[in-house]
Amino acid sequence: MLDERLGTLLLALAREAIVSQLGQSAIKKPDTQALSRPGACFITLKRQGALRGCMGSLEAHQSLAEDIIHNAVAAALHDPRFPPVSIEELGETTIEVSVLTAPEPVTVANEAELLAMLRPGVDGVTLRCGCRQATFLPQVWEQLPAPTAFIQQLKRKAGWSADFWSPDMIVTRYQVQKFTEPPLR
Structure with a gap:
């Protein structure tokens, strides 16, 4: 189980990964042991309550931090159902991080x-x-x-x-x- 403090870090990492990919800043990975362990997650983006992107991993194959970064960028820029999220849109977009148990x-x-x-x-x-x-x-x-x-x-x-x-x-x-x-x- 992850606590709310760590949840806040996960959300910040996901947002930072998207902002970094859009060329607005460099990403700073938090140095937390829980994020260095293998983990699988889905990142869901919503704009005005409507789905705007969702991508994820079903099984842990890399650190949770790397999985969050990869899936946040994929949800924002590579979900085939939507055009890429713009930096302007990102300010109107909420992020949800779902950390999965092993299947x-x-x-x-x-x-x-x-x-x-x-x-x-x-x-x-x-x-x-x-x-x-x-x-x-x-x-x-x-x-x-x-x-x-x-x-x-x-x-x-x-x-x-x-x-x-x-x-x-x-x-x-x-x-x-x-x-x-x-x-x-």
Whole structure:
């Protein structure tokens, strides 16, 4: 568990990474042991309450600090759903950092078993089959509170039909600890 003080550092690092990439300043990495350990995160950007970018890592493959820097820049400049964030826009954009637990494999024989074991509002879920995969962070439960709708939309995100299921489906779940900048005035 990370405390609020560290959460504030994570948010500042994410914002600094974006500002630095936009050529406005140099990045200063905080020297904190918790940030030097391997970690996985997602960075979500919102402008006026609407999604403006979201990119992340499902598994730890570098230090948490490096993952935050990489994913903050990716969310701001490389999310294919949006044009790059400008420095002017950044002042109107709030940042959310979600630090993920290690993914936990879930063994289910079918979608009904998956729906029965889900914990709405708690679990992030990844579905993988063949070369396709998709994930929803636990925060997505706020928009899709019914497990059936949550899984159907997750399958659509992966490019499958809402009723798709395969015996080769690989399911993992994870939780997040999220930190969000205060709303802009």
